[in-house]
Amino acid sequence: MWHDMVTIQIPIAEKIVRTILVYVVIVVLFRLAGKRGLASMNTFDFVVIFLLSNVVQNAVIGSDYSLLGGVVGAATLVGVNALVNRLLAIEGHTAQLLEGKPTTVIEDGHIIRRAVQRLGLRTGEVEEAVRLQTGGTVKTVEHGSLEPDGRLLVVPSPEAQQATRADIDRLAERLSAIEEMLRASRGK
Numbered sequence: 426m427w428h429d430m431v432t433i434q435i436p437i438a439e440k441i442v443r444t445i446l447v448y449v450v451i452v453v454l455f456r457l458a459g460k461r462g463l464a465s466m467n468t469f470d471f472v473v474i475f476l477l478s479n480v481v482q483n484a485v486i487g488s489d490y491s492l493l494g495g496v497v498g499a500a501t502l503v504g505v506n507a508l509v510n511r512l513l514a515i516e517g518h519t520a521q522l523l524e525g526k527p528t529t530v531i532e533d534g535h536i537i538r539r540a541v542q543r544l545g546l547r548t549g550e551v552e553e554a555v556r557l558q559t560g561g562t563v564k565t566v567e568h569g570s571l572e573p574d575g576r577l578l579v580v581p582s583p584e585a586q587q588a589t590r591a592d593i594d595r596l597a598e599r600l601s602a603i604e605e606m607l608r609a610s611r612g613k
Contacts, residue, residue, distance in 0.1 A: 430493070431491060431492060433494045434489040435488060435494070440487070444485050446484075447484050448502060452509075509523075524573035525573045527573065528540050528570060528571045529569070529570045530544070531566045531568060532568060534564040534582065536551055551563065551577065554577040555577070559581050565582055568580040
């Protein structure tokens, strides 16, 4: 039993190459699928992700069902992913090539339907994201873009921006100063 668990049945180099190739193919597929695939997972997206892992399993492990073979594959996946993330952090051109550019989906309170359709988003998804982030509607958004990682970045219009904690602290300080001035003027 122990022998079968630790004896790798295909060469380690082949196991590593198989894993790297499958990783690259999946990255390319997700890049071709676009940002919408990363923005929010619906039931269909979940099914695809779930089945995708099963579909590529044999491509990664080959005829090797050993524990050690699985560890080599897992370590290769984690290592390649860490390397790619470091490369993306260092090299801006590579990040833009692999991840893409932000896409404007809201401008001056209006959804850009052509961009939303091209991304495969539904108008309701954009409206819901705005509501969750700002508590307002699309009409209160100056600019909104879908980032390469699938997040919707929303910039509220100046009149719709909410007060920050620093704004409230400054007002509290000014009120305290006014109260002090009033107390001082009553004491004279």
